Amino acid sequence: xxxxxxxxEIVIAQFTDCxxxxxxxxLHHGANVYQNLQKxxxxxxxxxxxxxxxxxxxxxxxxxxxxxxxxVQALNLANIKKPVYFLAGNHDExxxxxxxxNHAPFTTQNFIENTHWQIALLNTKSATPAGFVSEKSLQQxxxxxxxxxxxxxxxHHHPIDVNYFIDKHGLTNKPALWQVLEKLxxxxxxxxxxxxxxxxxxxxxxxxxxQVLTCPATSIQFDPQAKTVKALAATTGQGIGYRRINLHKExxxxxxxxxx
Numbered sequence: 001x002x003x004x005x006x007x008x009e010i011v012i013a014q015f016t017d018c019x020x021x022x023x024x025x026x027l028h029h030g031a032n033v034y035q036n037l038q039k040x041x042x043x044x045x046x047x048x049x050x051x052x053x054x055x056x057x058x059x060x061x062x063x064x065x066x067x068x069x070x071x072v073q074a075l076n077l078a079n080i081k082k083p084v085y086f087l088a089g090n091h092d093e094x095x096x097x098x099x100x101x102n103h104a105p106f107t108t109q110n111f112i113e114n115t116h117w118q119i120a121l122l123n124t125k126s127a128t129p130a131g132f133v134s135e136k137s138l139q140q141x142x143x144x145x146x147x148x149x150x151x152x153x154x155x156h157h158h159p160i161d162v163n164y165f166i167d168k169h170g171l172t173n174k175p176a177l178w179q180v181l182e183k184l185x186x187x188x189x190x191x192x193x194x195x196x197x198x199x200x201x202x203x204x205x206x207x208x209x210x211q212v213l214t215c216p217a218t219s220i221q222f223d224p225q226a227k228t229v230k231a232l233a234a235t236t237g238q239g240i241g242y243r244r245i246n247l248h249k250e251x252x253x254x255x256x257x258x259x260x
Contacts (some may be wrong), residue, residue, distance in 0.1 A: 009249060010117060013044045014154070015242040016056040016193030017089065017217035022066035029231040030144070033061070033219040034070060036240045040218045041078035043260045045243055049078050052082055052112070053105075054121070056193035056215065057089025057156035059097070068100040072230040075105065083107050088125045089156045089193065111144055117247045118149050124171060130192075131157025131171040138180045150251045151187040158192045160212055164224035166195050181205060189213060190251060193247065196222040197238055198257040213255060218243040 024034040044050060060067040062074060075084065084105045090096055110121040110258070120141060124131035133155075157171045159178070171177065181187055182205045189211035196219070201212040218240050221232040232238055241259040248254065 001116060010114060010119070011049050011051045012119070012152075012245040012246040012247070013047070013050045013053045013242050014055065014056060014191055014193075014215050014245060015040055015044065015218055016155070016156075016215045017196055017219055018071060019058055019059040019061035019091070019217070020067040020070050021060075021062045022064040022070070024070055028061055029220050029229065031220050031231065034074065035219045037071070038077060039260045040240055040242055041074055041080060043258060045078045045080055047244070050082060050244070053080065054119075054154055054191075055086040056154055056191070057087045057125075058091045058193065058217075059089065060091050061219075063091065063093065064159040068096050070230045072100055080105050084114060085109060085112065085121060085154075087121050087154060087193075088123060089128045090125055090131065092125065094125075098140050110251075113146070113149065116149055116249045116251060118144075118146055119154065119247075120144070120151060121154045122156045126172070129169040131155070132171075132173055132175050133171065135176070138140070138176065142180055144187065145184050147184075147220060149186060150247075151184070152245070152247060152253065153187060153190045155190060155192045157194050158212070158214060159190055162195050162197075162201070162214070162224075163198060164222065165227055165229075166222060169194070171252055178203070178205060181210065182243045183238045188251070191243065193214065193217070196220060197224065197232070198241070198243065201206050211253075213243060213245070215243040216257060217258065234249075
C-alpha cells in the first residue's frame, strides 16, 4: 500500500524514451537527449504534488552500460526523491536495469495500489523492436486485479495503432491483450511510451471505453508524416515533456501533458 497520505488521490508523473548515449554530449537527431532529460526531470521535481514517477522505457539508445549510469545521474542531479517505477523498452536490457536501478528512488514493484486504485506495470519487451505480452504476464495481470478498484495499466509499446510508421514496431499480439482486458471491466486506462508523441486516444470494448494515453518523449518527438524516424519540428508545439496523471478516489482520472 502507498503511504497514508495517498489514500484519496495518487498523482503520477510519467516520463519516457530518453534514448541516452554513453557520451552525454552526443546528439540524437539533432537533440542533446541528456540535457533534455535533465530539463524534464527538473520540471517534475519542482511539482511537489507528484507522488510517484513511472518511466515507461527506452532508457538507452546506444545500449551502453554508461547510458544507464547517466540516467541515474540525471535523476540524482534533479534531486528526485519520490519513488520511481520503471519498465523496459525495446532498447533496454533487463540485466542493466536491474544492476543500476536497484536503489532509492528506484523500486522494482510492478503493482502499486491504494484504497481506490491499482497501478500495474506490464512488460511488453520482446526480442525485436516490436512488443509482445506473454501469456504468463497476461495471466498474472488478470490474477492480481481487484475488481472493487479501478486500474491504470502502464506499458512501453502502444496497444492500438497511432497511424504512423511506429505502428510496425507496436504490440504484435494486441488481440491477446484486449481479450484479457475485455474480462477486466475495472481497467480504466492504459498509459504507454514508444510513440514519441502525446496523444489521448480511446479503445472501445463492447460497451466500455478504455483511455489510451501516450507520452511525449524526453528525447525527440516523431514526425507522424515521415516514413521512418525523423524529429518533429519544435514549431509544431509538441516538444519534450511528461504526462501528469491524477487518480481520484471517485474512480476517475484526469491528465495533463506538460511540455518543458
